[in-house]
Amino acid sequence: MRSLRFRLLCLVLAGGLFAPFAHSTRADEINHRLDIYFIDVEGGAATLLVTPEGESVLMDSGYPDNGYRDRDRILKTLRDAGRKQLDHAVVxxxxxxxxxxHAALASEIPIRNFWDRGIPDTLMEDAQFPEKAARYRAAAQNRSRTLKVGDTLPLKAGGTPLTVKVATASRDVLPNSGPANPHAAxxxxxxxxxxxxxxxxxxxxxxxxxxxxxxGDLTWNVEAKLVTPNNPLGQIELFMVTHHGLNVSNNPALVWAIDPRVTVMCNGPTKGGAKETQETLRKVxxxxxxxxxxxxxxxxxGEQTPAEFIANGGQTEGCQGRLIKASIAPDGKSYxxxxxxxxxxxxxxxxxxx
Ligand SMILES: [Zn+2]
Structure with a gap:
């Protein structure tokens, strides 16, 4: 016969197992919210999505080196979100x-799927690219897949429809359908x-x-190619300001056309957040x-957003790396x-x- 002590032990263990799901930041598959974490990687980019079905998608992974600073910030965010694996890693x-x-993360946690725009043999601006690409290929065990415009990520469907579609890749853009963009000119x-x-x-x-x-870091003329003369995207609720807020991106023809309600800029203390981009955003x-x-x-x-909307105020040295989190209601009507x-x-x- 099972003793009372055994049954109590079972209760304690079960409590321990289920306790993490009581915390709202860990419970996407229970509370069916969609969460988006903009991880501070000091002027790089690393954006984690946790879907209402509990799947994780990481778009970009920050800088290497710096004592694994960015890798560890990503791992901490995954842990805080109750994730033990990464379902989709996108470059x-x-x-x-x-x-x-990407390679350093793959040594720490299982990554189920690798996605990118295709791996070129060489990169004009980076003579060491072939060695870096070899490390990525090895981490992905040569199973990374190429994303083309119009592709959608294979994510589990829940009660509210969720799609993640590729709008640009390798200088290609979605077909220029939709209403005329009033800001094309x-x-x-x-x-x-x-x-x-x-x-x-x-x-x-x-x-x-x-x-x-x-x-990502899409630049000016391709942004225009995507949304002129017609705007296939319509309005966007939440816009991750492109390319850390640099002024070679964030063409007002795109930013004003998508008319975002909220923007998040992944800039660093001295990288991005350009004055021209700030002015473009103010006119949305x-x-x-x-x-x-x-x-x-x-x-x-006065030339940037008020302090209450800024995650980190100082220089990179000594920075706490606070993130910005968006959380979308299960019905997709508020956030x-x-x-x-x-x-x-x-x-x-x-x-x-x-
Ligand atoms: Zn960048």
């Missing part, structure tokens, strides 16, 4: 502030960008009425809040955005998706 493009830790072409930035994979997420756009018609991972230490306070896991949530309602 937007082949610059080290974006794929710096503001596009003034810049010199063509031969770097891999222009080849970035852009992910376009829809979850009920909620939408999110993350374009429906903008309610602009978040930044870092204060741009080279701009005056909150906060600075840090313990910050005050700012609430937003989605416009009805067309």
């Amino acid at each position: 937007s493009h082949w610059h080290l502030d974006h794929f710096g830790n 503001v596009h003034k072409p810049q010199a063509d960008d031969p770097s891999d930035n222009a080849a970035s994979v852009s992910l376009w997420l829809k979850f009920g009425d909620f939408s999110f756009l993350c374009c 018609k429906s903008l309610q809040a602009a978040f930044q991972l870092h204060r741009n230490v080279q701009l005056a306070d 909150t955005v906060q600075v840090g896991l313990d910050g005050k949530p700012h609430a937003f309602n989605c416009r009805p998706a067309k």
Whole structure:
């Protein structure tokens, strides 16, 4: 016969097993929220999505080196989100502030699927690229898959439809359908960008009425190619400001066309967050809040978003690496955005998706 002590032990163990799910930041497959974590990697990018079915998608992985600073910030965020594996690891493009830790992460946690724009043999701007690509290939066990425009990530469906579609890749863009872009005429072409930035994979997420756009480091002329003369994206609720907020990206023809309600900029203290981009954001018609991972230490306070929307105020040295988190309601009709896991949530309602 089982003793009372044994049964008590079972109760304690079961409590321990289920206790993590009681915490809202760990319970996506229980509470059916969609969470997006903008991890501070000091001017690189690392964006983690945890879907309502509990699947994880990491777009980019920050810088290598620095004592594994960025890898460890990503692992901590995964742990805090109750994830023991990464279901999908995406590389937007082949610059080290974006794929710096894919291989290092693969030594620490299982990564089920690797996605990228295709691996070139060489990269004009990086003579050491072949060795870096070899490390990535080895981590992916030569099973990384190429994303093309129009592809969707294979994610489990829940009660509210969720899609993550590729809007740009390798300089290709979605077919130019949709209504005419009223801001098409503001596009003034810049010199063509031969770097891999222009080849970035852009992910376009829809979850009920909620939408999110993350374009990696896509640059000016390809941004215009995507949304002129017509805008196939429509309005976007949450926009990750492109390319750390640099002014060779964030063409107003795109930013004003998608008319985001909330923006998150993954800048560093001295990288990105450009004055011109700040001005473009200020002129977005429906903008309610602009978040930044870092204060741009080279701009005056009045030239950037108010301090309450900035996650980290100082220089990289000694930085705590606070993240920004967006959490979308299970029906996809509203969401909150906060600075840090313990910050005050700012609430937003989605416009009805067309
Ligand atoms: Zn970058």
